[in-house]
């Protein structure tokens with residue numbers, strides 16, 4: 538018995554010693570463990586969080602487990618409106634921003650929120666990424682941009698059938714950014730708020746509908762309350778995934794390389810996920826709730842398109858005031874849009 542105890546004690550001390558010596562190894566001999574926090578504002582099942590989980594998984598795999606991303610969906614770390622400041626101040630290392638929630642803050646990249654008629658999230662996401670890469674605008678100067686993407690073209694979801702512009706008169710619809718002006722142009726009543734506040738506003742009747750991409754019918758279960766959808770082909774919402782610059786600068790070069798290589802790929806992945814998920818979400822909503830889909834007439838579409846030119850003119854003035862070459866940015870947006878529409882034709 539004594540002999541067994543003595544052996545056990547020896548094994549124990551050997552274990553403690555080896556643990557101690559491991560802890561004393563110089564840092565470069567160990568696989569450097571890095572953990573980063575990533576904040577997001579909408580619920581876990583929505584597309585900004587689906588892309589966040591995919592990105593986190595890829596980063597972990599491509600750094601051979603050296604980098605772990607702790608994700609915080611559903612505003613558990615930072616919310617829609619304090620995301621930018623929260624990342625700048627280091628409350629989160631990484632955050633997901635919907636640019637339309639910050640009027641005037643992103644004068645260059647918000648060009649992708651203009652009514653230019655993007656055909657898909659894939660096309661708009663790649664356009665946004667390329668615009669950012671080309672102009673490297675000062676609006677992101679104290680941040681590292683990890684990836685960017687957009688929602689799909691926005692349509693109207695509502696509690697009452699809105700078959701025509703006449704039906705929209707005075708109806709309170711939720712939006713953000715240029716979507717607020719498009720809602721006004723259609724004759725409805727714009728109400729500005731982030732997506733994360735929209736479920737409650739719909740529940741309480743503060744708004745009677747919203748303008749966004751149709752996958753929210755399933756992901757927020759909006760199809761239950763918004764049984765009527767109107768195809769309007771309104772602007773997309775641009776997003777940026779940003780990292781605290783000091784945190785970025787402190788990363789080893791090998792990690793920076795992995796994250797840089799993932800930027801555009803992630804934009805494309807998210808756009809394609811979004812476009813496929815919309816088709817699925819609409820089919821699900823028809824099946825489960827029997828939603829009805831209307832389409833504005835060609836005459837109505839062209840009426841709102843021509844009125845949308847005013848938004849573009851106002852953006853040009855704002856971008857010029859911010860020291861940007863607005864005409865060059867807009868013509869690049871249109872050129873990239875055409876290029877990517879050829880490369881990634883919309884599958885209806």
Ligand code: 3IO
Pocket residue numbers: 579583584585635637688689713731732733748749750753774
């Ligand atoms: C969006 C935002 C959060 C969760 C799902 C979403 N689908 C489309 C959007 C874009 C949008 O409406 C917004 O406010 O950023």
